[in-house]
Amino acid sequence: MNQFARLPGIGRKTALRLVLFLLKEKDHDVERFSNAFTRMKSNIKYCKECLNISEEELCGICRDTRRDRSLLCVVPDLRDVMAIENTHQYRGMYHILGGVINPIEGTGPQDLNILPLVERIEKAEVREVIMALPGTVEGETTTFFLFRRLKEYNLNFTTIARGIGVGDELEFADEVTLGRSIMQRIPYESSLAR
Amino acid sequence: MHIQSLDLYQFRNFRQLQVILSDHVNAFTGANGCGKTNLLDAVHYLSMCKSYFNPADSQNISYGENSFIINGTFILNDEEERISCSVRLNQRKIFKRNKKDYDRLSDHIGIFPTVMIAPADHVLVEGGSEERRRLLDMVISQYDHNYLRAGINYNRTLAQRNALLKQFQQTGRKDKSLLQIWDEQLISSGKIIYESRAAFMTEYIPLFNYYYALISDSAEQVEMVYESQLETHDFEQLLDLAFEKDCASTYTSTGIHKDDLLFRISGHPVKRFGSQGQQKTFLIAVKLAQFEYIMKKNNVKPILLLDDIFDKLDDHRVARLLGLVSADKFGQILLTDTSADRVKEIFRKINTPVKIFEVDKIPESTAASTPEF
Numbered sequence: 077m078n079q080f081a082r083l084p085g086i087g088r089k090t091a092l093r094l095v096l097f098l099l100k101e102k103d104h105d106v107e108r109f110s111n112a113f114t115r116m117k118s119n120i121k122y123c124k125e126c127l128n129i130s131e132e133e134l135c136g137i138c139r140d141t142r143r144d145r146s147l148l149c150v151v152p153d154l155r156d157v158m159a160i161e162n163t164h165q166y167r168g169m170y171h172i173l174g175g176v177i178n179p180i181e182g183t184g185p186q187d188l189n190i191l192p193l194v195e196r197i198e199k200a201e202v203r204e205v206i207m208a209l210p211g212t213v214e215g216e217t218t219t220f221f222l223f224r225r226l227k228e229y230n231l232n233f234t235t236i237a238r239g240i241g242v243g244d245e246l247e248f249a250d251e252v253t254l255g256r257s258i259m260q261r262i263p264y265e266s267s268l269a270r
Numbered sequence: 271m272h273i274q275s276l277d278l279y280q281f282r283n284f285r286q287l288q289v290i291l292s293d294h295v296n297a298f299t300g301a302n303g304c305g306k307t308n309l310l311d312a313v314h315y316l317s318m319c320k321s322y323f324n325p326a327d328s329q330n331i332s333y334g335e336n337s338f339i340i341n342g343t344f345i346l347n348d349e350e351e352r353i354s355c356s357v358r359l360n361q362r363k364i365f366k367r368n369k370k371d372y373d374r375l376s377d378h379i380g381i382f383p384t385v386m387i388a389p390a391d392h393v394l395v396e397g398g399s400e401e402r403r404r405l406l407d408m409v410i411s412q413y414d415h416n417y418l419r420a421g422i423n424y425n426r427t428l429a430q431r432n433a434l435l436k437q438f439q440q441t442g443r444k445d446k447s448l449l450q451i452w453d454e455q456l457i458s459s460g461k462i463i464y465e466s467r468a469a470f471m472t473e474y475i476p477l478f479n480y481y482y483a484l485i486s487d488s489a490e491q492v493e494m495v496y497e498s499q500l501e502t503h504d505f506e507q508l509l510d511l512a513f514e515k516d517c518a519s520t521y522t523s524t525g526i527h528k529d530d531l532l533f534r535i536s537g538h539p540v541k542r543f544g545s546q547g548q549q550k551t552f553l554i555a556v557k558l559a560q561f562e563y564i565m566k567k568n569n570v571k572p573i574l575l576l577d578d579i580f581d582k583l584d585d586h587r588v589a590r591l592l593g594l595v596s597a598d599k600f601g602q603i604l605l606t607d608t609s610a611d612r613v614k615e616i617f618r619k620i621n622t623p624v625k626i627f628e629v630d631k632i633p634e635s636t637a638a639s640t641p642e643f
Contacts, residue, residue, distance in 0.1 A: 177451075179433035185448065213426040213455060221451045251415045 125196070127172040127189050128154050137161075137170060144168045146203035150193065150222065152176055152215075156208060168206070171196065176209055176218040185221060193222075197229055204232035211238055237262075271382060271570045272602035273313060274350075277341040280332040282308040287632060292625035293345070295596060295603045295617065299610040300629040306606035309629065310386065310575040313604060316342040316353045317384040317573070319365055319375040327357045344382050346570070353382065380412045383572035385561045387579060391553045395541050399530040406531070409560055410470050413567045420462040427455045428522055435520040444517050456525065457505045463526045464500040470563075471496040477559035485558075485591050486551050492540070494556075495532040499524050550582045554591065561600070571601035580607055580616075589620060596622040 080091035098106055122128070123135035130136070137143065137157070147168025151157055157170050173188045196202065205226060209215035223233055239257035240249050249257075272293040278284045283305045298306040307323070311330075314322045321330055331338045337358040344351045354366045365372045372378050393401045411418040431452040438444045475494055482492050499508055508524040509516075516523055533540040533552060540552050564572050574595055580588055595603055596617075607613050610626050617624040 179430050179437055182437070184434075184437070213423055213430065217427075217430070217451050217455055220454055221448075224447075224451070252419050255416070 126157075126170045127174065127192065128157055128170065142167070146201055147206065148196070148202045148204070149206040149208050151208045152210065160208065173209075173218070176212075176214045177221060178214045188218075190222070190225065194225070197226065197231065202231060204234060207233070207235040209235075271344060271346045271573070273316070273382075273573060274343045274345055276309070276312060276316075277339075278309075278312055279339040279341075280335045281312055281338040281340055282330055282332060284308065285332065289627060289632070291602070291604070292623075293602055295622060295624040296605070297610070297613045297617075297624050297626045298604070298606045298629050299608065299613060299626060300631075301608065304630040306629050307388075307577050309627075310388075310577055310604055310606060312340045313342065313573060313575060314384055314386055315340050315355050316344075317382045318379055319355070319363070322386045322388065322575075323390065327363055328359055331357065331359065346382065351382075353378075376415075376418075380564075380568055381570075383412075383564050383568055383570060384575055385557055385564065385572045386575040386577065387554055387557045388575075388577035389581065391557070392549070394553060394556065395533060395544070395549050399528070402531040403527075403529055405556070406467055406470065406529075409474075409563065410466055412564070414466055417463065417466045420459040420466075424456065424459040424463060424526065427452055427459065428525070428527060431456060431522055432520065435516055435522070438517055439520050446513060449513070453506065453509045456509070456522075460500065460505055460526045464498055464505075464529075467496065467498070467526070467529065468501070473566075474559055474563055477562050478555050481558040481562075481594075482551065482555035484594055485554060485587055486548075487586070487590060490548065491536050492552060492555075493532075493534040493537075495534070496529070497532055498526060498529040500526060546582050547584060547587065551587060554579075558595075574600060574603045576603065576605035578607070579605055580612065588616065592616060592622075593620045596620060 077088075077091045077095045080086055080094050081088050083091075086094070098109070101109075119131055120129050121131070121133070123130040123138055124133055125138040126135060128135040128137065132139075144167050147166075148171055149160065149166065149168055150171045150173060151160070152173050152175055154172055157172065160166050160170075171189070171193050173190070173193070175183050175188055177183060177185055177188070197205070205222075207219045207222065209219050219235060226233060237260070239253060239260070240246065246254060273291055274293070275288065275290050278287045280286070283303075289309070298309050300306055311321050311323055314320075315330075320327070324330060337356065339354065339356045341352065341354045344353060352366075352368050354364075354369075356364045363375070365375055365378060367378065367381075394405060407417075407421060411421070431449065434449060434452060438449075475496075478494050479492070486492075499505075505525070509522075512522075512524050533544075535544045535548060535552070540549055544552060561572055561574065564570075576595075579591070583591070594600075605613075610628055613624060613626060
């Protein structure tokens with residue numbers, strides 16, 4: 077039960093419920109369940125390029141030769157890769173940082189995959205780095221840190237746009253988001269280009 | 271703007287109660303513990319979405335019950351406005367204007383402004399600088415949402431910066447350039463806050479001086495000064511100079527979280543050199559200046575809530591104060607006192623009609639049904 081309660085989003089009551097459920101299950105079902113855990117841990121590796129999870133040396137995205145290798149999108153974790161992939165709008169590469177700088181939680185730059193990022197930029201033909209980090213104090217600080225760290229390389233350093241959601245009414249947007257949308261407005265023509 | 275009627279249901283000591291208020295001076299009188307202050311607090315709830323005295327909503331529910339409702343009918347620009355607040359144990363507080371639910375409570379704050387003057391304000395003089403910064407934050411964030419946002423960012427960045435300083439101490443490795451990435455954000459939100467506070471104080475201090483002179487009949491010289499390190503120094507430079515000190519103390523020693531308001535009387539701190547009555551006069555002037563400031567910014571006369579105002583003030587000051595607030599510039603007033611006779615006498619002297627509610631004698635409504643909400 078204590079093992080279940082360690083999982084994110086699971087409290088003691090849910091843990092107890094899961095344990096009681098497993099106790100009632102047939103032996104071979106429980107065995108399949110536990111085997112799945114062990115296999116997952118031993119079979120899944122991290123992609124040596126972007127640090128996404130993968131069953132092989134390189135993940136599906138990094139193996140895909142049709143993708144644009146000069147574009148590199150930096151995200152905190154692999155859930156963000158999935159989110160961006162689901163938009164079907166991006167055909168470049170990814171780099172998973174493994175979080176953002178957050179001293180309160182004990183995460184410093186040395187705990188993030190920053191060195192591998194620098195190495196990738198040094199050896200590959202990256203033209204643009206797109207920062208796709210959360211709009212929090214920690215996300216902004218991490219973006220600023222990388223901006224300073226990557227200054228010496230000749231690249232386009234961009235961040236994803238923050239502003240009014242598609243289909244949203246202006247009057248319902250919060251002032252800060254709306255203010256930012258006005259300050260960082262874009263030429264209309266570039267919003268047409270697809 | 272004024273409140274016409276107030277209905278309470280299971281709010282603090284009131285099971286069920288309705289009062290119809292005058293649009294000018296109203297007084298709630300009665301013995302200690304009869305609920306005079308609770309009535310003022312109910313109006314504060316409808317204005318600011320929270321209690322002035324107790325931040326825990328659930329603790330304002332009558333003992334043994336599980337919800338309270340406050341309904342109020344306000345008149346704003348000749349239109350009737352029904353405001354309603356209901357709190358149920360372990361549920362989200364529901365706030366409605368004309369039966370429409372608010373998504374964000376902050377949208378409501380400022381539409382029906384109130385200014386409360388209560389004995390608890392004494393912490394402004396007696397307490398630490400955070401009490402005085404809270405006063406600044408409360409007034410400014412009511413009309414400036416960017417200020418509110420900058421404040422939230424600032425506090426978050428500060429917490430992260432301090433956590434990093436603590437790590438430096440634990441690991442014995444000081445990385446100044448890593449600290450500077452936090453400084454960057456601290457500086458940008460800190461500057462927004464400083465500029466808003468400075469601009470506010472420029473308008474606010476003359477109002478304060480005016481009211482103090484008026485209530486005290488210019489009996490003494492008082493002064494309010496906004497003090498911020500950013501006034502004379504560049505924030506970036508301050509952080510840079512304090513680097514070693516901050517590392518040693520694992521705490522950020524400079525910034526707008528060190529701002530303070532200095533209260534002085536004849537050149538000395540009010541806290542030590544002001545009498546109790548002078549301190550109270552000082553606080554009343556602070557609040558009346560706030561009243562006028564809100565009136566200018568929001569273009570509406572706030573409701574003045576005066577809790578236990580006669581305590582500690584001499585008769586002369588009481589008469590001047592009440593004469594002042596009964597004048598045209600102010601609007602509706604709700605006040606509390608233990609003695610109905612004293613209130614009658616004071617207002618008779620300044621020729622102002624007053625509607626008196628002897629709170630312990632108001633019959634509680636007997637209606638068995640839950641009020642409409």
